[in-house]
Amino acid sequence: MSKERYTEEHEWIRVDGDVGTMGITVYAQEQLGDVVYVELPEVGRKVEKGKEMAVVESVKAASEIYAPVSGEVVEVNEALTADPATVNRDAAGDGWFVKIRLSNTGELDGLMDEAAYKSYVEGLH
Amino acid sequence: MxxxxxxxxxxxxxxxxxxxxxxxxxxxxxxxxxxxxxxxxxxxxxxxxxxxxxxxxxxxxGQARIIAGTGFADAAAALETLVPGDIQGLAPLRQRYTLFTDETGGILDDLMVTNAGDHLFLVVNAACKAQDLEHLRTRLGDRCTVQELAxxxxxxxxxxxxxxxxxxxxxxxxxxxxxxxxxxxxxxxxxxxxxxxxxxxxxxxxxxxxxxxxxxxxxxxxxxxxxxxxxxxxxxxxxEAGLCLYGQDIDRTTTPIEAGLAWTIGKRRRAEGGFPGAEIILEQLRAGAPRRRVGIRPEDRTPARAHTEIRDEAGRRIGEVTSGSFGPSVGGPIAMGYVESGSAAEGTALRLAVRGRDLPARVAPLPFVQTHYYRG
The missing domain is CATH 3.30.1360.120 (Probable tRNA modification gtpase trme; domain 1)
Structure with missing residues (x-):
């Protein structure tokens, strides 16, 4: 069974076994506005929880995206290169960024579940 | 964010x-x-x-009026002591883009000036309006009334x-x-x-x-x-239209000549001077400026933002991006910035230092899109 977790930096990760698919939340894409470029890490790169992993460029600005967990990038969403606006259209689905093989599934315990993230976002207004 | x-x-x-x-x-x-x-x-x-x-x-x-008791001609002559534009030559109900310059030839603000018949009407940048009004009152106060239309x-x-x-x-x-x-x-x-x-x-x-x-x-x-x-x-x-944003593409450290705004300096003003920094600006007009504002097209999809370092092909720093974004009508990243004059020719290969990478780019003509100003 997969479980979805969220970070305070507005990334989501959906874990199946020891591989998590991650992207940015609908709230995050709303804040960014139109995404015009996504810079993704290379497959095989080791990422560290909380460290910069990708960059999303909107018309206005570049925003760093942080790894929600530590591990190794096993797949990246190449479709975002051709059509970065997928992030705006379907942030929680087709707009995923990368798949990460978790080096420590225990890190998930420090992340929010959907209900906690929802109230976290509400608290930002 | x-x-x-x-x-x-x-x-x-x-x-x-x-x-x-x-x-x-x-x-x-x-x-x-x-x-x-x-x-x-x-x-x-x-x-x-x-x-x-x-x-x-x-x-x-900021919107303001400059009023001289004697009418437009005196208000225009007064303003010309602060800007290099030909204001006295402005026909009634015509408007012109000009610049407040300082003694070093730098730009204090850019503005629109209109001959409103018996006075001048000005539109200045929001971030500069308080200092512009202060500047106008200090320098022209004995000859003109400066009225903010708040x-x-x-x-x-x-x-x-x-x-x-x-x-x-x-x-x-x-x-x-x-x-x-x-x-x-x-x-x-x-x-x-x-x-x-x-x-x-x-x-x-x-x-x-x-x-x-x-x-x-x-x-x-x-x-x-x-x-x-x-x-x-x-x-x-x-x-996309190649227009400067004050505080980003032009400021006190850039001259009108470096900024490619020599066209705003009227013929008579070139001959007569009489505006702040005229000596430096007119010398650059004659001999050329050490650096130039240029258009830049990155060759891949990555936008280069303001303050991105510009290098030549040998890796030497030759300038900095002042505005950079994605051009929605261009369909790709676009930027403006200053480069050493020797690297300002259209088509010159540049490198942009974006997040530790060295992205290829070229000097591109401005504007990036065809403009459609009304020509009658």
């Missing part, structure tokens, strides 16, 4: 309530709460302006449909020459209209009493071609 640490309470324009009603995302800008975008988003708002018409609230900008709003209607839209309310708008002004009644509202803008498109800037601004905005937004456009798209539109 930048954090604004400025805690000064923001001022509001007369259209604040309308912006909220339209669902605008508001951001602090030059001391004002301004709409950066509406629910359509920056890309759609940008394309709307290029395809039909966009309505912008630019009421944060109770007036400023709306920009921009795009290929702007003329037919405004023409529905005031037929005369359609045939106004580019960079001219007229007093027009729009839906019964007294407006001071100029055919100008900051998008590269045909359009108008409309000065109106603050208390009438919302009614005017609603009237224009009710037209099928018109949609509200925020400051985000205003920035991408002006960058």
């Amino acid at each position: 930048t954090n604004n640490t400025d805690t000064t309470p923001s001022k509001r324009t007369p259209l604040y309530v309308l912006h909220q009603e339209l669902g605008a995302k508001m951001v602090p800008f030059a001391g004002y709460d301004m709409p950066v975008s509406y629910p359509a988003g920056i890309l759609a708002e940008h394309k709307q302006t290029r395809a039909a018409a966009g309505l912008f609230d630019v009421s944060h900008m 109770d007036r709003a400023l709306l920009a209607l921009q795009g290929p449909a702007a003329s037919s839209v405004l023409g529905r309310f005031a037929k005369a708008a359609e045939t106004m020459p580019f960079m001219s002004v007229e007093d027009l009644l729009i839906g019964g509202i007294a407006c001071f209209v100029s055919r100008s803008g900051y998008t590269g498109e045909d359009g108008f800037e409309i000065s109106v009493a603050g208390k009438e601004a919302e009614r005017l905005a609603r009237l224009l937004l009710a037209e099928p071609e018109v949609k509200p456009v925020g400051l985000g798209a205003r920035d991408s539109l002006r960058l």
